[in-house]
Amino acid sequence: AAVEADLEAALDTFFKSNENLSINFKASGSVPLVVQTTNNGGFMLAASMTTGTTANMLRYADSDVEVTGFDPITQDVEYNLNSGNAMIFSAFQLAEISFAYSADLNRFFKPQSGQINAGIRLKAMSGQFNHHGLEFDSFLQDEDGEFGDRVSDGLDEVTTFDNTESAFGVDLGVQYIAKNYLLGLSLENINSPSFKYNMTGADTQLLASAGYLADEITFEPKARLEAATYSQNRRWTFAGFYDLTKTMDITGLETQKAGVAVSYASNRWFLPDLRAGYTNEAAGNEMSRIHGGLTIGPVSLDVAANSFDFGEDVDNSIAANLSIELTF
Numbered sequence: 001a002a003v004e005a006d007l008e009a010a011l012d013t014f015f016k017s018n019e020n021l022s023i024n025f026k027a028s029g030s031v032p033l034v035v036q037t038t039n040n041g042g043f044m045l046a047a048s049m050t051t052g053t054t055a056n057m058l059r060y061a062d063s064d065v066e067v068t069g070f071d072p073i074t075q076d077v078e079y080n081l082n083s084g085n086a087m088i089f090s091a092f093q094l095a096e097i098s099f100a101y102s103a104d105l106n107r108f109f110k111p112q113s114g115q116i117n118a119g120i121r122l123k124a125m126s127g128q129f130n131h132h133g134l135e136f137d138s139f140l141q142d143e144d145g146e147f148g149d150r151v152s153d154g155l156d157e158v159t160t161f162d163n164t165e166s167a168f169g170v171d172l173g174v175q176y177i178a179k180n181y182l183l184g185l186s187l188e189n190i191n192s193p194s195f196k197y198n199m200t201g202a203d204t205q206l207l208a209s210a211g212y213l214a215d216e217i218t219f220e221p222k223a224r225l226e227a228a229t230y231s232q233n234r235r236w237t238f239a240g241f242y243d244l245t246k247t248m249d250i251t252g253l254e255t256q257k258a259g260v261a262v263s264y265a266s267n268r269w270f271l272p273d274l275r276a277g278y279t280n281e282a283a284g285n286e287m288s289r290i291h292g293g294l295t296i297g298p299v300s301l302d303v304a305a306n307s308f309d310f311g312e313d314v315d316n317s318i319a320a321n322l323s324i325e326l327t328f
Helices: 002-017 136-140 147-158 202-209
Strands: 022-036 042-059 064-070 077-082 085-104 114-135 165-178 181-188 194-200 216-218 222-230 236-243 257-264 273-281 289-296 299-305 318-324
Touching: 002 042, 002 064, 002 077, 042 114, 077 136, 085 136, 085 147, 085 165, 085 202, 114 136, 114 147, 114 202, 136 147, 147 194, 165 194, 194 202, 289 318
Parallel strands: 114 194
Antiparallel strands: 022 042, 042 085, 064 077, 085 114, 114 165, 165 181, 181 222, 194 216, 222 236, 236 257, 257 273, 273 289, 289 299, 299 318
């Protein structure tokens, strides 16, 4: 009984201290083509791809150990183990083809000193979302040292995309633009597109059947308010946004952001445009970020980080964005 209690306490202490451990990686790219007309509004055709992998700890029960035997000569303890914990690998790949249209609504409304624009974006989405679970029971009782091989095999399985689904998404937006300020409201995924998770591996099936793994991801409607004010020469901009709703990110984490930023647009070709800001994350991993960037000619580079401490067991997040904008 004492051995059982000691083993259970040791396992619970370890897993409780690591139950929020996670690593997320996401990469995306997009190519938009925008056409503006004088009388018929603006059109956009865009293609994008987003892919990524996450690893998370799943703690669904306290550890339970039952000692079944003891060899007094070798001092070996025989036991049955239920750790109540697993490692979950998830992977996703989402491709989108979108068409957007926006128009000036001043022909229908007559604001005193501004312009009202409204737009709609239709998204054809094709993607796959996978789960792969690895129970810790077999790892803790693994005498052959195959932990690394099972992790490697699990990553190979979860990142194999061969069974895609399709969905359709709709976004809406409206802006009021005056000489020195802007107000806007956007609504993303108003029809709540969703994708089923594919469960790969025997452990994953058991965890899913017990209800410990989500069987689908739904992109719920997200409402975002935005505002900006400009200097008289419109070179300085102070802007902010606030998410009115808490939604699910493509990585499976909840997110609800708010942010502020300031930017300066240079009037010299050899001087860069500069920007800096702060984004607060109120949900999910609560990783807020400071960010900054610059634009030189058609090239823009932005970086963001949760902190500058990258030590072991430190919550952190880093991101980078590179874009090229050509006008013709």
